[in-house]
Amino acid sequence: MKDPLYNVPQSKKVRVIIDTDAYAEGDDQFAIVHALLTPKFDVVGIVAEQFGTGTFPNSMEKSYEEIKKVLRLMDLEDKIPVFRGEEQALVDEKTAGNSEGARFMVEEALKQDDRPLFILNMGAITNLASAYLMNSEIADKLLAVWVGGGAYPVGHMDFNSGNDLNAVNVVLSSTIELWQIPLSAYTMMEVSFHELFERVKPCGEVGNYLVENLMRVNESECSLNLDFLPFSKNLSKAGKTMLIRSGEGWSLGDNPAVGVLISPQAKDAEERRAQKMNADGSYGEYVSEKRTIKVYHSINSRVILEDMFAKIRYHFGN
Template identity: 45%
Template sequence: MLKHPFDIPESKKVRLIINTDAKNEADDQFAIVHALLTPRFKISGIIAAHFGTLRTDHSMEESYEEVNKVLELMNLKDEISVYKGAKQAFPNEQTPELSEGAEFIINEAMKDDPSPLYVAFLGPITDLAAAYMKEPAIADKLTALWIGGGAWPEGGFEFNLMNDIHAANVVFRSTIPLWVIPQNVYKMMRVSIAELAVNVKPYGEIGNYLYQQLVDFNFDVVNKHIPTMVERARQAGKEVDPKDYEGWPKGEMWHLGDSPVVSLLLDDHQYGYEMKPAPRITEDMHYVHYQTERMIRWYHLVDSTFTLQDMYAKLKLHYG
């Protein structure tokens, strides 16, 4: 069992479920590890999420394997339960993709437990929408955080949203308390590879893995993933120019875009958000502003220094 070097009052702790498309890129792993090293969180479980079909037909299974690998490196595989989420997106807004991950959300939400429950989504929001459609009573028993969506007020292309627009619309029109950390905000989590080499790589097997898998992914994108995406698009009858991907990744930097879910649960950044009426999302991922009753928390700022320094400090405290 992981022992934290300090503790906080029990009344300040919260239950947390992490829903993660962990094998999509290289940033989910940092957020998962950061959360596991945080005394405030009582991690109820981790749900593996799909990340579409651009690169593979087995994205959820790959995420499941990656989550277990991270837990194994931290010697926590027997301590944290991992659940399989939906294998794919909703086919429409009336047909949920049920999964053991969605069932787990329902079961945890309906528990008689005084600790607040938060569910953090680092990829598509499929499993929350499915859980809500099966059991609407969960809406007033949890708070959801979602890394996803384009910038307010227009919206636009964003990867996590692209992977299940239907589910996002279900959640947006629900009554679930929702914190949205959109693309323009999560991209504030800018780090350099040199910074990670100094502050992450030296600290335990997990620190070395976090650093190395990001470096390796940098090469995999160029040498493997982009050619695969281009070929799969062509097989589906779509022409994709490889030059469309030339700007990503940039080479010496990355966005640890999933990490805000940790820091916002340590301090909710009251200066960093506004309550906004939930829009409807179109097929091309733009926002239609049609109502003023359903309000959600929309972030326009996250403190990247606070987030990163907390993660670095916890790695050093545990593995220094």
């Protein structure tokens, strides 16, 4: 990797922990690379997140291995610490796990360091919830960004919240400063495959892997029969070709976790009272009169994607 093109003022530099279910799909890898190429960030560690025990009983371990692979391709394997997170969702809203990743979050939050700590949660929020249950003193010592949850005001179960509803409610009910990027915002990160082939794939081993891996995931996901979904029942065969995946592009839905620290993204963000999440993913009772979170209802994808493309090209392009 090359030296940064510019110096970020010291007052703007931040510590970052990335929490990622890296093997679940093909977009986490883009967000990991983007974060590691961002001069504002001191990525102090990456924690592997679980993504359910159905298809992959060892999902956390698969995420751990994928993180290490991305770091090897960036020649950063021995420079960024990687930690194993909880192996499965929390059993309830009161019992912490005991993973090295959650313990690392506690340790980093309690460390004497004047720079703010951001934890970017790009998946289930199990590890942060476990860390908070281990030691609630971390609550005022970090800011959590979470990509997950359905659109407000009603909400519905998305992949990330569905992989640990207990953890979602632990964090929502805590006093941790939380910025939530729900499905209505993170699905705005649409890119075409042709664009990725032109702007990312030629950029070294890591660029090639980002695109080829996404093609692998796309082939797998586009072959799924989604007739069991309620909103697919009345669709024609033609209409189903546009259901969730078009076959021509993808939503890099984890990149907003990086993007909201690069660009203010304040145009359609709202400070609102936190609500607990019901079993079906809808938003239910308010946590308290005073507990508020920031919710991003939309995202300016252009500035985030162009920033990522430029950084990948600068560091890994010919």
